[in-house]
Structure formats: structure tokens, C-alpha cells
Amino acid sequence: MVQKIHNTSAKVISNEQIAADIFRLKLYNGKIASACKPGQFVHIQCGEGRNFILRRPFSIHRKNGGGAFEILFQVVGKGTKALSNIKPRDELGLIGPIGNGFVIDGEARNILLISGGLGIAPLIFLIDELMSEQRRICVLMGAASKEKLLYAIDLKRLVRKLHMATDDGSQGHQGPIIDLLPETIEELDPERIYACGPEGMLKRIAEITGEHNIPTQVCLERRMACGIGACLSCVCKTRQEEKEVLKRVCIDGPVFRAEDVIWEV
Amino acid sequence: MQNPIMTASGTFGSGREYVPFVNLNKLGALVVKSITLNERSGNPCPRICETPSGILNSIGLQNRGIKRFVEEELPFLSSFDVPLVVNIAGESVTEYAQVCAQLEDVEGISGIELNISCPNVKKGGMLFGQDPKVAVEIVSECKATTEIPLIVKLTPNTADNVTIAREVENAGADAISLINTLLGMAIDTVTFKPMLGSMTGGLSGPAIRPVAVRMVWEVARAVNIPVIGMGGINNARDAIEFFLVGAQAVAIGTANFIDPSATLSIVDELDNFLNEKGFKSIKEIIGQVKT
Numbered sequence: 001m002v003q004k005i006h007n008t009s010a011k012v013i014s015n016e017q018i019a020a021d022i023f024r025l026k027l028y029n030g031k032i033a034s035a036c037k038p039g040q041f042v043h044i045q046c047g048e049g050r051n052f053i054l055r056r057p058f059s060i061h062r063k064n065g066g067g068a069f070e071i072l073f074q075v076v077g078k079g080t081k082a083l084s085n086i087k088p089r090d091e092l093g094l095i096g097p098i099g100n101g102f103v104i105d106g107e108a109r110n111i112l113l114i115s116g117g118l119g120i121a122p123l124i125f126l127i128d129e130l131m132s133e134q135r136r137i138c139v140l141m142g143a144a145s146k147e148k149l150l151y152a153i154d155l156k157r158l159v160r161k162l163h164m165a166t167d168d169g170s171q172g173h174q175g176p177i178i179d180l181l182p183e184t185i186e187e188l189d190p191e192r193i194y195a196c197g198p199e200g201m202l203k204r205i206a207e208i209t210g211e212h213n214i215p216t217q218v219c220l221e222r223r224m225a226c227g228i229g230a231c232l233s234c235v236c237k238t239r240q241e242e243k244e245v246l247k248r249v250c251i252d253g254p255v256f257r258a259e260d261v262i263w264e265v
Numbered sequence: 266m267q268n269p270i271m272t273a274s275g276t277f278g279s280g281r282e283y284v285p286f287v288n289l290n291k292l293g294a295l296v297v298k299s300i301t302l303n304e305r306s307g308n309p310c311p312r313i314c315e316t317p318s319g320i321l322n323s324i325g326l327q328n329r330g331i332k333r334f335v336e337e338e339l340p341f342l343s344s345f346d347v348p349l350v351v352n353i354a355g356e357s358v359t360e361y362a363q364v365c366a367q368l369e370d371v372e373g374i375s376g377i378e379l380n381i382s383c384p385n386v387k388k389g390g391m392l393f394g395q396d397p398k399v400a401v402e403i404v405s406e407c408k409a410t411t412e413i414p415l416i417v418k419l420t421p422n423t424a425d426n427v428t429i430a431r432e433v434e435n436a437g438a439d440a441i442s443l444i445n446t447l448l449g450m451a452i453d454t455v456t457f458k459p460m461l462g463s464m465t466g467g468l469s470g471p472a473i474r475p476v477a478v479r480m481v482w483e484v485a486r487a488v489n490i491p492v493i494g495m496g497g498i499n500n501a502r503d504a505i506e507f508f509l510v511g512a513q514a515v516a517i518g519t520a521n522f523i524d525p526s527a528t529l530s531i532v533d534e535l536d537n538f539l540n541e542k543g544f545k546s547i548k549e550i551i552g553q554v555k556t
Contacts, residue, residue: 050499
């Protein structure tokens with residue numbers, strides 16, 4: 001089931017620096033805003049085509065009302081550097097919404113979300129959707145430092161439990177957030193787990209949740225070219241009935257069942 | 266062909282994914298991603314990276330093999346009214362002919378494009394298209410297997426494409442297309458690792474256009490069969506460079522990643538150009554470079 005992907009543009013509403021090199025970009029495009037689901041992404045042209053051949057994919061971070069939606073990005077290279085300089089009323093070429101999105105189980109009430117770094121971006125959209133039913137949502141959030149634990153204050157208010165970890169120990173547990181997973185599973189006995197972040201973290205999560213048989217969905221990322229499933233740049237190996245099958249992270253993903261992924265890190 | 270704009274193999278899949286963005290029936294021709302005799306899983310990721318005015322790719326010819334292509338993709342493609350060119354690749358000379366044999370009895374194929382930029386494992390990985398003798402062998406064997414017109418796609422990673430072009434023409438090639446990608450490499454100075462999982466890859470995009478234009482010019486002057494030009498074409502102006510040096514048609518590849526509807530944008534732009542200049546057809550400018 002493939003949803004329509006639009007080749008279009010969006011007007012910049014605001015571009016706000018929310019941490020050292022992290023920006024929240026609010027965009028207007030009615031079609032994309034109304035159709036998008038948590039876990040999907042948009043494929044953005046960061047500047048003129050001759051300077052930026054490849055678009056950069058960004059998870060949809062939040063659906064605001066009235067045709068607006070947000071993405072989060074960290075400045076890591078040429079494309080994101082260009083994005084950090086765009087202003088309200090600028091126009092950005094983008095393709096979207098792309099991808100399968102997270103599967104939300106109507107029955108499950110006890111949910112755990114795990115994020116590493118900018119992995120929090122699509123999970124906020126997911127939390128917005130999950131909150132609309134009577135669900136017990138707990139979050140494990142890890143980042144390099146206290147400043148990069150985005151939305152810590154909002155999440156503390158919104159969700160049942162929030163545990164944090166930082167590499168430098170400036171907030172919460174010092175070390176990777178994955179250190180807290182085994183005891184969190186003991187404590188909460190979650191029915192569903194959703195995770196997004198560095199692939200090494202996701203692999204460890206898959207191992208632990210696999211041992212406990214907890215249905216877990218992971219949101220992957222890859223460098224992409226076409227972003228629409230044609231060029232085969234963004235593949236990942238998956239297990240399908242004992243066989244190894246290559247899937248395209250752009251349109252077959254970016255969300256996969258953790259147990260299906262053959263990790264290459 | 267209703268217009269001289271084709272898709273470049275590898276950038277367009279088998280057209281299916283582009284349907285929301287491009288009316289396939291409006292293309293001059295649809296050239297699909299390389300098919301091989303057997304299924305191939307391709308190279309390790311990362312398979313792509315951006316370079317100044319270009320991209321390096323190392324997909325590794327991932328495809329489901331000719332049998333599944335005929336069973337799964339051809340029925341879909343035959344529902345369109347666009348000339349279909351099947352690009353094929355091989356690990357040996359015989360493989361090319363074997364794939365041609367499987368296409369010979371299939372209806373609705375306008376041409377087979379021979380991707381001879383693959384490494385010849387039997388000769389230490391030298392590209393088929395770097396050796397005139399081997400290129401001729403491939404064309405001869407394929408000609409013997411099929412009546413479908415053969416387009417030979419040349420690689421720029423060679424010193425003398427003029428000789429190779431002449432020899433494949435003599436061997437019976439119906440057309441020549443060029444250029445394929447230039448071999449290249451990029452290193453991540455943060456991790457110290459190559460940007461691509463398989464270390465080296467093929468460079469495409471605007472950065473290679475001058476190389477492509479020069480090679481099309483040299484080859485078009487040397488042969489009588491039609492030449493299809495490609496390499497970094499982003500818009501009609503770029504396409505016109507290729508027509509002026511002798512290309513009868515052009516293929517659009519990397520530009521599809523900038524804009525999925527690039528092919529049809531260029532069809533329209535080219536139409537406008539012809540109207541504005543008072544040309545009745547593109548034929549009036551082919552080969553008209555003033556040297």
C-alpha cells in the first residue's frame with residue numbers, strides 16, 4: 001500500500017536554533033502536513049540543484065495545525081549548514097511524505113520509546129499520536145549532553161516516566177541510554193517498544209528486546225539519492241522467512257521490526 | 266521516438282517508482298536499470314555520496330536477474346506506450362549473449378543497451394569497454410543471438426573510445442551511447458574511511474559533463490550509427506550541447522535525483538527552445554557545432 005508522494009515545495013515559517021547546532025524548522029505545505037504519519041520523512045533540497053545534487057532526508061518531527069509541520073536537524077555537513085541559514089518565507093523543494101511510518105497497535109497501552117541523539121525527532125510525532133488514547137508512555141532518552149536532551153521538560157510533564165542519559169554525565173545516567181534498558185523492561189514490562197537513534201544503539205535494543213520477546217520497531221536512516229525507491233542506494237539487509245532480503249530504507253522503511261533487521265554495525 | 270529524451274540506466278529503476286512524478290508515455294524512451302543473468306545483491310552500503318557538482322555511486326548492479334525481470338517488470342512496462350530499452354550487464358562475454366537470448370522472444374522491446382563498463386573478472390577486472398577486442402566479442406555474440414537493436418554503452422575510463430566505437434560499429438552495433446560513469450573515490454576525513462562501502466565508485470552529474478561532451482564529439486564524428494549522449498545533463502541547455510556535437514538523443518540520469526520530473530521538464534524546455542529559435546525539429550541542430 002503506497003501512499004501518494006508529492007514532489008513539491010514548502011514555505012519556511014520559522015527556523016529556530018534550539019541547541020548548540022540543532023535547529024527546528026517549521027514548514028508550510030498543506031498536502032504533506034495533512035497526509036504525514038509518524039515515522040515518515042521528507043526529502044529536502046538544501047539549496048540550488050547544481051550545488052546540492054542529493055536531497056537530505058529528515059524525519060517529520062511534528063504536525064502542527066493549519067498545514068504546517070516541523071523537522072529537526074543538526075548541522076553536520078554542507079547541506080545542513082545551508083539549511084541552518086534559511087529564513088522565513090524562503091521556499092524549499094521537498095518530496096514527501098515518504099516511508100511506511102510506525103505501526104500503532106490499537107490495543108497496546110503500555111508503550112516504551114527509546115531515543116538516542118536526534119532520534120527523538122520522529123518519536124515526538126509518535127508521542128503526539130499515542131497520547132490521544134489512554135496509554136502509559138515511558139521514554140528513555142539519551143544524548144551527548146544536557147543541552148541536547150530536547151524536550152526534557154515537556155516530556156516530564158506529558159509522559160508517565162522519563163529516564164535520561166548523557167555521554168558527559170551532565171544529566172541523568174552517565175553513559176549510553178541503553179544501559180537503562182534492562183531495568184526499565186523489568187520495571188515497566190512494556191507491550192510495545194519504538195526506537196530511533198544511532199544504529200549501534202538500535203542493534204543493542206534489538207538484542208535485548210528480542211530476549212524478552214517484546215515487539216519492537218526501529219526507525220533506520222541511510223544516505224539517499226532518489227528517495228522514492230528507484231535507485232537502490234539506501235538498502236538494508238533484512239530477514240524474511242529464513243532468507244536474506246534487501247529492503248529500501250526509503251519506501252520499504254524507514255521503520256522495520258527490530259527482529260527483521262540484519263545489523264551491519 | 267516522439268522526442269530525443271531518454272532515461273539513463275540505473276537512475277530510473279524500471280519506471281514504476283517514477284509514475285507519480287512522470288507520465289512515462291511522454292518520454293522519448295525508457296531505459297531501465299541494468300539486468301544481469303543471475304540475481305545480484307549489489308555492494309555494501311554506503312552506496313552513494315555527494316561530491317562537488319556530482320555524486321559517486323557504487324550500487325553494484327543489484328537486480329533480480331533476467332528471469333524475474335521478464336516475469337515481474339515487463340508486464341507492467343508493456344502497459345505503457347513508450348519505447349523500452351533494456352540495459353544489460355554481464356560478468357563474462359557469454360553472459361551478455363545469454364541475457365539477449367532470454368529477451369529475444371519477448372515482445373515490446375525496442376532496444377538492448379549493452380553496459381560494457383563492468384569489470385572483466387577473467388582479465389583482472391579490466392572493464393570490458395576498455396578492450397576493443399572484448400567489446401567486439403560481446404557485440405558479435407549478442408548480434409548472433411538477437412534481432413533486437415543493440416546500443417553499446419561506452420565507458421569514459423579508457424584512452425581511446427574512437428577506436429572502440431569504430432570497432433563495435435563494424436561488429437554490428439546499431440547505436441552507441443556514452444558516457445557511463447567515471448571511476449572515482451572519496452574519503453571521509455572524520456572517520457578516515459572511504460565514503461563508499463566498496464571504496465571506489467562511479468562519478469556522475471554536472472562535474473562530468475565536459476568529459477562527456479568531448480567524448481560524444483569525438484565518437485559522433487568517427488561513426489555513422491546514431492550516438493546517444495549523456496553525462497551531467499540538468500536542463501535543455503545542457504542537452505543542446507550534446508546535440509550540437511552530434512548526439513541524436515540524450516539520456517538524463519543524475520538530474521532525476523535533483524528533481525524526479527527532470528526528464529519531462531527537459532522535454533518541455535527543449536520544445537520551447539525549438540519554437541523560440543524557429544527550428545522545426547531537433548535534427549536541425551544535430552552536429553551543428555561550429556568548429
